[in-house]
Amino acid sequence: MNVAPASASRLSSALGAALLAVACGGAQAGDIYYRCPDNVFTNTITPKEADAKGCKALEAQQPTTIPAPKLRPAAAPGSAASRVDAQEQKARDSDARKILQDELIKAQAQLDALQKEYNNGQPERRGDEKNFQKYLDRTADLKAQIARTESDITAITRELSKTQ
Structure with missing residues (x-):
């Protein structure tokens, strides 16, 4: 696979950030992470490094959970009147x-x-x-x-x- 050097570094930094997030168990509510140019997300840099790179600080939110739909009771069998x-x-x-x-x-x-x-x-x-x-x-x-x-x-x- 031929990848341009600039996109290769972006790809490797994105993969590194993703692997770090998985290894650390992801961001907890209230933790700060940074969104840098080229859509790179990271929580491994200091605030000074983030400002120098032009990254924006964001606060991690609790994951949104959607409750499962309630189970409906099974349909009742047809009445004797509906049978042939x-x-x-x-x-x-x-x-x-x-x-x-x-x-x-x-x-x-x-x-x-x-x-x-x-x-x-x-x-x-x-x-x-x-x-x-x-x-x-x-x-x-x-x-x-x-x-x-x-x-x-x-x-x-x-x-x-x-x-x-």
Whole structure:
């Protein structure tokens, strides 16, 4: 790291003051410290040295503390009136199951179509695939679509097993 000599001395004096403050436990209320030019804070110089350097004397204040917010009690559970009727919940569950079954059938049909087109890694070449790389790209895309559809099917069957 290349640091200019003037900024290096400022940096070292600032680090020295910070280390001294940590080692001494920081300034106590009523202690005097000095703010010198270039934003250097120190309590290691005498008042005469501070005047000679153009430093201003400041008195350390007690640190400000902010109390933590009061804990609120946990929310009470909902009343029985706000709960859904058992028959209505059964109807919702059966609707959800029907939707999942429909999605499963659709995903399985899509998987069958993709596997038929993929033809075990040897799909038929199209007229627009005179370039062999286009054919390879489409084959890789079909393989990725098959993998995604298979993962969709496993997720749907997992959701269906939860609704039983």
